[in-house]
Amino acid sequence: PANVGIHALEYYFPSKFVDQAELEQFDGVSAGKYTIGLGQTQMAVCDDREDINSISLTVVQNLVEKHNISFKDIGYLEVGTESIIDKSKSVKTVLMSLFEESGNHDVEGIDTKNACYGGTASVFNAVNWVESSSWDGRLALVVAADIASYAEGPARPTGGAGAVAILIGPNAPLVFDHGVRSTHMNHLWDFYKPELASEYPTVDGHFSNTCYIRSVDACYSLYTKKFSKRYNANPEELIKMENLDHCVFHAPNCKLVQKAYGRMAYNDMLQDPENERYAAIKEYASFAHSEESYYDKNLERAMMQFTKGEYAKKVIPSLYAATNVGNMYTASVWAGLSSLVSSASDEELLNKRVGIYSYGSGSAATFFSLKVVASTEKFRETLDIKARLAKRTKVTPEAFVGYLALREETALVKDYNPIGDVSDMAKGTYYLQRIDEKFRRTYLRA
């Protein structure tokens, strides 16, 4: 099959949020730390009514309804998540309850885990399935979903929650570029979840930011080589970031994304330091990829300044969900792509290339790209992210902390009836009804 890529995207976020400026005040940190320092405006909040199964059920059912797809037409379904509530049963098998009525049980794929990277790994598996001898002519569906919450402390404002469903098949409007995926994986303890009964990670925040940037270097420089070899008349002449019309990043916080984009320019400059266009940042060439280059604040600031205009044009449109919902772990980068196609016009997207950087702690990261080959009007119509976000309910920081305490108390309990208010949930949202005496969970739909 030719032109394998994305046919549809659906994005779910919780209907409650906390305001980051109010959270700054509540936490007693200086005004601007979360909103300017981390680039976060609002953060999605979940009480005990939502879990990984409910948000995944919602996003799949909404996608199928909005796009009028039959469950019979889906031959592959994989879930990428790090919100683990069962060590054996996959979220994918819970989603099979939606297929029951159609009679279709012939659906390959299960769950994939590695921090924020699982959704991207699942997308690659789905693309590989469609392009392989296993393909039976049907569509593949990927769910990238997580509830991200942190213990009290500096990481807490970088939580959030969301789920993205990604429909994959041949002859798509968004087509993945062949042979250019560039990956960097290694063994790190930057962020992990060794406490199985807790939703909270063990995180070395500043170290994880550095790990993220190191992987940008490794993945992006390899991508420029692979892309040039495959698509350039002169493979020795490496492509530069100008070749990418838009860039989408995994967004633990929006400031880190701006630093990552600056770092791409730094990599370009190191390839060609004498080029006139790098005159303003050439003085940093001597840092090369030294250890110091990851900690020098002047270098970081200079790269952000150098890319400021391009960042506003090519990156900010994809950060709408990230700044208003927060980190969504596996869903983050796919919510970024959803934000971009939900707001950009055909003129801005048609025949344009989108670079995508996915990072999951531990670590696994890939830089890859896709090309927009047909109108994305359907994406704009069905995603409608700005209008839907505007309908959410704001809760106070006190209420937010109360919800987290409730989630802590009720994590992995049995014989439990959730108490969260479901009256403000968006129509079509699944929520947890009960966990019975054998830990079996049941759901209802708002």
Ligand code: ACO
């Ligand atoms: N006004 C404006 N900016 C401010 C203010 C203020 N009042 N106060 C602080 N800042 C700036 C700081 O200068 C800093 O900017 P810089 O990064 O450009 O230097 C930024 O705000 C953050 O301040 P820090 O003091 O560095 O923040 P802190 O150490 O408290 O926490 C951190 C930040 C480490 C990112 C924390 O939120 C965290 O641990 N997050 C979770 C880990 C994470 O997301 N890692 C990313 C990759 S892994 C993953 O995806 C989970």
